[in-house]
Amino acid sequence: MSNLQQLHQQGVELQLAAGGAGEHRALIITLFGVFVAATLGITVWAGRQTKGAEDFYAGGRQFSGFQNGLAISGDYMSAASFLGIAGVIALFGYDGFLYSIGFLVAWLVALLLVAEPLRNSGRFTMGDVLAYRMRQRPVRTAAGTSTIVVSIFYLLAQMAGAGALVTLLLGITSEAGKILVVVIVGIVMILYVTIGGMKGTTWVQMVKAVLLIAGTLLITFLVALKFNFNISTLLGAAAENSGQGAAFLEPGLKYGATATSKIDFISLGIALVLGTAGLPHILIRFYTVPTAKAARKSVNWAIGIIGVFYLMTIALGFGAAALIKPDTITASNKSGNTAAPLLAEAIGGGAGSTGGAILLAVISAVAFATILAVVAGLTLASSSSFAHDLYVNVLRKGEASEKEEVGAARWATVGIGTVAIILGVFARGLNVAGLVALAFAVAASANLPTILYSLFWKRFTTQGALWSIYGGLVSSVFLVLFSPVVSGKETSMFPAADFDFFPLENPGLISIPLGFLLGWLGSLLSKEEPDVRKYAELEVRSLTGTGAH
């Protein structure tokens, strides 16, 4: 999320990369073209094996723990993590590091409490588990709504932010060119999902994760080589070159300014650590493996891969700070998003050198691959929930054939993809910070309480689930609407308007406890008794894997 927050921090005027991205355009486009061609090939191959609902939604449940761990990493490490965190560290030093930590620690919630029971008791969507012991139609509707809201916000932010970034890296400045880039990203993503379903998308994530890790490893190694593998030397050089001295290596440059910004940071920290285990596009990945044990293994791999990746962002960020003047970074992009590509160029021999040009092109192509894979994962999550939760179980009351269901999911992909393209085109000019923050905060406020109560609290009722999902959803959206993200500040979506009565940019500090409180209160005040028979079934199945699909 940080990434995107950074992407549009300064409004929208993304400027051309210094040193003329145009020179390397041909190489970047060629490398990216190779990636798209190869992944579309994989998608078509996977599509031939995608026949029933289990293939489309869950990739046939035949992936190994390692494969799924790699795919989870691919889904999770967005261009944002890669470019955004490196950028924040390059400009603000230590404060950027705080993001990496929140994003990683969050995985323990998924590992200890969510992944295995979810795999054991659900089939295709998050709604399967939320609605298990409840009245199906109202809870499915709520779960489907919150899945689609979270995914669309996340998707929209990726599309808008990614569109701007791609534009920047390719050096396209015309409005028509920028729109074209967003449309192309959208169309490729729709092709991945409609043709390849979960199987194709999972392979795309794996390929992307390998490329991203390889690219990051290469740059990290070159940076380490430059500083004789001495972390203290690297940090010292970064502090000196940044012009900030020791303060660059301490917390507070970005978030320590006022009492409000400090509380805002705590709010963001809570949303990060609790949001991950409620993100629908992450949760459905657990259905792609055959057993709960494999789900556990996949989270362990993901923690290892993502953890190593975030550790390398330290080398990327501080390396950029040490080797490139801050003025050069901000001249290229005010929020620092081009710090990693600029570092690649510098470490490869500098602007104008062949080595520099090649490394810049490679890293830029990796960033493109990253964007595409993440939007594909998000689109799959929302179209699955639309087809399985809303269309089949609510509209058709569970009376649809498997063929109709998969057909509905494919059409939903085209629909949601088109909506994302249109919104992405319009959102190019918007500050996307609120959108991504909202995705994490909504996931933690609306989804996580119901997931945990459903699995672990026997007195939880349908009313509790509905209060918690809708309460978390509405309160987080409402608070962001009246926060400085939307109005009142220079960096807001509507800088001219002024209706920001809620001072924090992230609503998590209020809306997450509210989601938990409402779930508890709604159950206590419920006239209807909890369904003890259904709870027994869910509890036994979720812990033992009996009757797992």
Add this chain to the structure above:
Amino acid sequence: MSIAPSKDSGTHEPPDYREVQASEEFGELRRAHRSFAFPLTLAFILWYLVYVLLSSYAGGFMGTKLFGNVNVAFVLGVAQFVTTFLIAWWYSRHAAAKLDPKAEAIKTRLEGEA
């Protein structure tokens, strides 16, 4: 000790989940999961919050240099990575030793050793 009932052979009745849920065998599995996962979750969330609060409100302490240019903030940050890796490893070891055999035994019996 009571054990989870087995499925009657030859019938297609689903297992009586309430009976299984109430059995001592299942109670042990639940306890083995909850008594490990719940306190540990609370602990790592508190440890993470302490880190976030220190970063926000204890700048001086965090800036203390330990060796070369490496300060307390950096070491604590890396420590969050290390504890995350360790907790993941520890939980997985616990699950393999204490949860999987119990879960497997109940599942096998309920599914009628098919």
